[in-house]
Amino acid sequence: MTTNEQLVIKAIAGNEAAFIELMKMYKIDLYKTGLSFFKNEEEALEAIQEVTYRAYKSIRKIKEPAYFKTWLMRIMINYCQDQLKKKKREVLNEDYIQAQGVSESHSALEIEDVLQSLDSRSRELLTLKYLHGLKIKEIAYAMDCPEGTIKTWLHKALQEMRSKFSEEGEN
Template sequence: MSEKKLVLKAIKGDEDAFLELIHSYEEALYRTAISYLKNEGDALEAVQEVTYRAYRSVKTVKEPAYFKTWLIRIMMNYCQDVIKKSKREVLEEKILCMQGVSEDFTFLEVEEALLNLSDYERELLHLKYFEDVKIKDIAIMWNTPEGTIKTRLHKALRAFRNHFEEKGEVKRV
């Protein structure tokens, strides 16, 4: 069955259709949660909470084609709320320990570069490059013209790259 038909059935109250949709997007939800919360336990809790919130409000989905975008947005909002409430540092010691003693600090450097961006820029890069959401869909989700999204994405990428250029790690021509 197509995704659109599943979404329409879920909107009408079909629990099996909703569960099938959640199972198909479970990995994307988890990746989004882990990228924000940096903790497996918190990320799993976030997936559970967002599943519940989505189930409660699935009838509010306006466009079935954007169900995944709607779901990811709920996750992003939830994660931001958790971070604000706990005021935790994004890079915890656990992440450093998980990396072990390694000369490859790419993960940490990317995380550090992302932390230097605004929340808006970080969300934009996350949607575009980690969740592979199209610019058109981001524009609809944020109720912003596509051209504005493209401009802001370009600026966010430039700021992201500048972080590495300042360290002398990347030379762009």
């Protein structure tokens, strides 16, 4: 059992110091996620505050301490998506775009347009896999789906992204 898992177990048991330590460990990941959705430092920081509160309120619901980061990122992604739905806009961070391994021959606007045209599940999968570096197993756990399903969805999302780029190249 890792030190992180031990901290999670303590936090689940009500140890506030352990919870604070965990939040400090993942604040950069949370911030990057907030920025990737909002492209705004203030909104990203507000998201961290809200997610910290939500995580604190529901920490006892964690079933697997090893997946704390996945659980926490899921809360952040859900919060960000809810906020964007309210604002009726979706924007992505340049880091996310570069994490997709897309050729640099496309402008940032072209890449953003293609990503915006993908469905929310595809964008979410690509965020978890490439921005946060989660493994297929962790994504499957977070989304409560079989690993094979996640692999299929991820493959389809990447294929769709590539086909949209090749369509743009033909125009």
